Amino acid sequence: MARKRRGLSPRHQKILSFIEAYQNEAGYPPSIREIGTQTQISSTSVVNYYLNQLEEMGFLERKSGVSRGINLLKTQSSNVIQNARKTLSNLADQLITIPLVGNIVAGEPMPVPASDFSYYDPDSGIDIARSLLPASESEDQLYALRVHGDSMIDAMVNDGDIVVMKKVDRARNGEMVAVWLNDRDETTLKYFYLENGRIRLQPANPTMQPIYINDPSTVEVQGKVVLVIRQISHN
Amino acid sequence: MARKRRGLSPRHQKILSFIEAYQNEAGYPPSIREIGTQTQISSTSVVNYYLNQLEEMGFLERKSGVSRGINLLKTQSSNVIQNARKTLSNLADQLITIPLVGNIVAGEPMPVPASDFSYYDPDSGIDIARSLLPASESEDQLYALRVHGDSMIDAMVNDGDIVVMKKVDRARNGEMVAVWLNDRDETTLKYFYLENGRIRLQPANPTMQPIYINDPSTVEVQGKVVLVIRQISHN
DNA sequence: ATAATAACAGAACAAATGTTCAGTGTCAAG
DNA sequence: CTTGACACTGAACATTTGTTCTGTTATTAT
Numbered sequence: 001m002a003r004k005r006r007g008l009s010p011r012h013q014k015i016l017s018f019i020e021a022y023q024n025e026a027g028y029p030p031s032i033r034e035i036g037t038q039t040q041i042s043s044t045s046v047v048n049y050y051l052n053q054l055e056e057m058g059f060l061e062r063k064s065g066v067s068r069g070i071n072l073l074k075t076q077s078s079n080v081i082q083n084a085r086k087t088l089s090n091l092a093d094q095l096i097t098i099p100l101v102g103n104i105v106a107g108e109p110m111p112v113p114a115s116d117f118s119y120y121d122p123d124s125g126i127d128i129a130r131s132l133l134p135a136s137e138s139e140d141q142l143y144a145l146r147v148h149g150d151s152m153i154d155a156m157v158n159d160g161d162i163v164v165m166k167k168v169d170r171a172r173n174g175e176m177v178a179v180w181l182n183d184r185d186e187t188t189l190k191y192f193y194l195e196n197g198r199i200r201l202q203p204a205n206p207t208m209q210p211i212y213i214n215d216p217s218t219v220e221v222q223g224k225v226v227l228v229i230r231q232i233s234h235n
Numbered sequence: 236m237a238r239k240r241r242g243l244s245p246r247h248q249k250i251l252s253f254i255e256a257y258q259n260e261a262g263y264p265p266s267i268r269e270i271g272t273q274t275q276i277s278s279t280s281v282v283n284y285y286l287n288q289l290e291e292m293g294f295l296e297r298k299s300g301v302s303r304g305i306n307l308l309k310t311q312s313s314n315v316i317q318n319a320r321k322t323l324s325n326l327a328d329q330l331i332t333i334p335l336v337g338n339i340v341a342g343e344p345m346p347v348p349a350s351d352f353s354y355y356d357p358d359s360g361i362d363i364a365r366s367l368l369p370a371s372e373s374e375d376q377l378y379a380l381r382v383h384g385d386s387m388i389d390a391m392v393n394d395g396d397i398v399v400m401k402k403v404d405r406a407r408n409g410e411m412v413a414v415w416l417n418d419r420d421e422t423t424l425k426y427f428y429l430e431n432g433r434i435r436l437q438p439a440n441p442t443m444q445p446i447y448i449n450d451p452s453t454v455e456v457q458g459k460v461v462l463v464i465r466q467i468s469h470n
Numbered sequence: 471a472t473a474a475t476a477a478c479a480g481a482a483c484a485a486a487t488g489t490t491c492a493g494t495g496t497c498a499a500g
Numbered sequence: 501c502t503t504g505a506c507a508c509t510g511a512a513c514a515t516t517t518g519t520t521c522t523g524t525t526a527t528t529a530t
Contacts, residue, residue: 011477027296027306028264031517043479048519050477061262067302067486067517071262095330095364129330129362132466150441156393156465158439176467204393206385228465230391231367232411266487278509283489302487302516 008057014039015050016059020072029070096133096142097125098164104145104152104178104187126162126229133164133226141167142226145178154203155189161230163189165223176204176225182218189225243292249274250285251294255307264305331368331377332360333399339380339387339413339422361397361464368399368461376402377461380413389438390424396465398424400458411439411460417453424460 008016018038022030030038036047051070055062063069126144133142147161155176157163163178171177171192179201180187190201190211199213213219243251253273257265265273271282286305290297298304361379368377382396390411392398398413406412406427414436415422425436425446434448448454 026298026304028301028303029262031301032519033517041478043481044518045480045520046478063261065485065518066263066266068263069261069518094362127329127364127366129364131362132464134466134468153391153440153442156388156391158391205388207388225467227467228463229367230463231369232460232462233369267489268487276508278511279488280490280510281508284507300488300515304488 011039011041011050012054012057015047016054016072019060019070023072029068029072031068094130095127096130097127098142098144099125100144100146100162102145103148104163104189105148126164128164128227143167143223152189154205154208156204157189157228158230160233161228163225164227164229166226168224169221171221171224178222178225180220180222181213182220187222192221246274246276246285247289247292250282251289251307254295254305258307264303264307266303329365330362331365332362333377333379334360335379335381335397337380338383339398339424340383361399363399363462378402378458387424389440389443391439392424392463393465395468396463398460399462399464401461403459404456406456406459413457413460415455415457416448417455422457427456 015035018035019030022034022038032044032047032051035051036042036044039047041047041050051060051062054060058073060073061071063071142164144162144164147157147159147163150159152158152161165178168177171179171194173193175192176189177192178187178189179192188201190203193200193202194216197214197216199216199219201211201213201219203210250270253270254265257269257273267279267282267286270286271277271279274282276282276285286295286297289295293308295308296306298306377399379397379399382392382394382398385394387393387396400413403412406414406429408428410427411424412427413422413424414427423436425438428435428437429451432449432451434451434454436446436448436454438445
């Protein structure tokens, strides 16, 4: 047997990179003789020989009979484009738009989007960097509300703040949730704890006292709070 | 005189778009005869005639003597790339990274970046959608701090919250600022009001009382608060 | 060493392709 | 109408270019 050909020989590489450089510069592929001259190959048949190999390896396509009928397949520039596309989609992924579906007021039920609300118009949405959200949050269950009034100050949430919520119907212990209290006709934001049959709603403000609810059916969990944003307006 | 040639005739356009399509498909430009066949031009000399015109108009370059020596200059695909680049930079503009330079604690002076701190390493930065910030905010003066402890609850800011600040050394009335109180050895976040020589520092929490300071030299304005972000962690 | 295969040389050939040129028709301005 | 620029035809011609063929030289396995 003769020598094994593993991967690309220096000549293969030289030819490939020359073709690509030529193509980028001239706008069309080089001829066989031009390739030969630039890669120190004296005979056109040898260039032909290598081109056929490169075609079999899948690096290019040739059209027999046509001058300069070389179509580079795995080029550097195609990588550039692919990378750009990748970066593009990555960037797009990093920024997600969350629909601002309404206001949250203590005295009235808060708006909750329908179970499948992917069809909303983003006429009023807020843009959030993905990195601000918990890593695994599926973004299609998120919506945002603007807080109206000072009634949420025990949750450290101000008038005008934006709360980003995730649609859930049951809360786990320690999560901050928006709940509707049936017996009080009131919406509130509290940390949720279910402790041996009794619900404890703990204000975020550590100086304030929790609410205890013995009948869990009187609280309706509207969603859990994922993010609170306060934009300070300067006039 | 003869008829004026204004812009591109249908034939010019047909030839150009064919060359581009061919180039994209095959990876190399078409020959003159191929162009003629596809654009219903019977004579190679006419194709040559048009190609020379298109070259003079700057749509392509030709290398005399070389087969398929056509280099398309103003192609659609170059537009695609340009657009992608544009979109890319637009997207990048929408998302800005703000350096997280340290913690803000009531009992000690808060870190303030140097006057020109554009050279920081973004080892720990937070990404913010531009739309969340006041429109005209120049982003190079922004930095972020993480709040440590419960001492800012009168500013409605919790332990762990992130405050995005803008570097200023003087505050205007109504702005929320971080100030260092010399005589108390304390950092605090308050709304700033200068009222006939006296400074009023108003807590964000409407249930709390303001601080009045008669000697303006005892307060050092460290920056104004632009945004407050609270990430609710779910374990 | 020897055989087999890969790598290369050189030249001849044929096909593809660009170039040129002598004409023809058309249209609009003078 | 005449003229001249423009649009176009057809074909011949000259190069460029890919292809092929014969042969030589290196490399490697047995």
